[in-house]
Amino acid sequence: MVPSLVRLCAKEVVSDHSSSPCWLGCVPRELYQPLLEAAFAHCRPLAIGELVQRWPERTLRLGGRRRPGQSPPNRLCVQALLLAVVRGLGDKRCALQVLDLCGLQCEEGGAVDSMGGWSLTVALCSMVLQAKGAAQGGPRRERERERKRVLEAEREKDGVVKRERGLGAGGARGQELDKERALGVRRRMERERVRGSGGGDGGDPEEDGVVVRVRADLFVNARSWERVRTALSAPGPLRLHCRYLRVEEIPALSIAVLLALLRPAGLLGMDIRYSSLGVSGLALLLPALAPFPALSSLRLHYCNLDMRWDQSGQEEALRDVAKGLSKLERLQRLSLTALRLPGHLRMLLSGLSQPLEVLELPYLSLSPADLSYLSCSPHASSLRRLDLSENKLDEAALPSLRRLLHQAAGSLSHLSLSGCGLSDGLLGALLPSLGCCRALRTLALALNPLSQAGVLSLVRVAAGIPSLRLLLYPNPLEEYQPGLPPLPSSAQLLDWPLDEVLERRDAMELEMAKVLAENGRSDLLLTSDLLSYNGDLIEEQ
DSSP states (O other), X not given: OOOOHHHHHHHHHHHOGGGHHHHTTTOOGGXXXXXXXXXXXXXXXXXXHHHHHTOOSSEEEOOSXXXXXXXXXXXXXXXXXXXXXXXXXXXXXXXXXXXXXXXXXXXXXXXXXBOBHHHHHHHHHHXXXXXXXXXXXXXXXXXXXXXXXXXXXXXXXXXHHHHHTTSTTHHHHHHHHHHXXXXXXXXXXXXXXXXXXXXXXXXXXXXXXXXXEEEEEEEEETTTHHHHHHHHHOOSSEEEEEEEEEEESOOHHHHHHHHHHSOTTTOOEEEEESOOOHHHHHHHHXXXXXXXXXXXXXXXXXXXXXXXXXXXXXXXXXXXXXXXXXXXXXXXXXXXXXXOOTTOHHHHHTTOSSOOSEEEOTTSOOOHHHHHHHHXXXXXXXXXXXXXXXXXXXXXXXXXXXXXXXXXXXXXXXXXXXXXXXXXXXXXHHHHHHHTOTTOOEEEXXXXXXXXXXXXXXXXXXXXXXXXXXXXXXOOGGGBOTTOOSSOOHHHHXXXXXXXXXXXXXXXXXXXXXXXXXXXXXXXXXXXXXXXXXXXXXXXX
16 A cells, blocks of 8 residues: 555654654644654654653544554554653643553564563553552642741741831731731642542542543453552552453452452453363352443353362352353353353353354354254354354254254354364265355364365365355365374374375365366465464454
């Protein structure tokens, strides 16, 4: 894309920091945003600090979805931004009231010099605490100056009294003047005390003294939990507002403490990973999420529920979990990874107040009864994304899965059936239903035991879906080294070495290219599991 004249000029202006005193005083407010974008794009932290400290607008938004090819912000630039926000609190030229940093963090495994979600969260908390310390130091300095003024007034009073002692009737007038001076000092001190306490304004007590509201996505683990808790509970000129909260390796009670400190109106999503919650811990957490009216996404990844079906009370505890889910009235996305709850999908989903749009159930050990319920549930016709990866699909589950795909054909855009044990025969029975999904954009079938003929039949059906943009297919069984079982598991397919003979692989790729050419599908990307299987199989297009 050809850069605009404004961008080109902004790049030149911020490139020379020595000239900033010349243009900072005269640049119009409309140019602050392009200048700041140029400073971030070309790593000019000094210019970022100068601009943010004088920010003329009430709102500053950074982050969000980046343009193709756009790099995440440099770590030094982000640190300069946060430092400038604190300095701008005492600058009368700064009008900033809302700082929106949602999505500013880089993805995991991103650029080395960028700032990920974990380090950005710690930096934000440090900024909040630093601003609090600076604000507490201000009143102390003001009180010290007021004390000096009182002492000066008292010394002046003593001098006046001494001068007035032999002036007869004039002494009474001097005493009156001294009383007026002392009264003025007391009035000023009382006014400053009331102003500092924020009393009398009738506003929200939690927002008293808040100058800038900082909105961001927070990433919290066991190491940063205490710092985040302190920043969320600390009164001061900066207040953290969370859009998405991701926690890892934290017990349920500590997560509940964080939730109690968040503003209810702002939280949109909750992501809990690698935490041994237990079914009782999950039952404790879900009611704590109910006060957040805008919460639309809940993701539980590898949260060990420690379900022991041989013990009494487990079924009742699971009903408490289902009851907690039913209280999340705006829920649209639910992800339950590796919870292993076979036969309980109806209990978990039937109480939801509205149909789900995103349902991710990998490693859930789904039973045929679960798929039967899902295919007939209100969620089926509303699903946009469905992930059934690593759930064993056999002939008993096939009719329900076909019915589910027909119900979701008009809305489903992302489907993952990776690692489901689909052989050529099962896939052949499923292909007509897949071909009916006319809104499908990405389809993942990696780590399934398919032959070359099965993969080619999959590619032919995929080429006939006009909306499809990405097909993740498995390596055919013929491409593996000898010794592989007839129907290997996904773990065996992932670990078994491929044959070093490239001729067979090249011939297969040539056949798939011919299928795409025959259907005029140059826009369809085909990729194999060994190239793309890294945990997140489906990427947004």
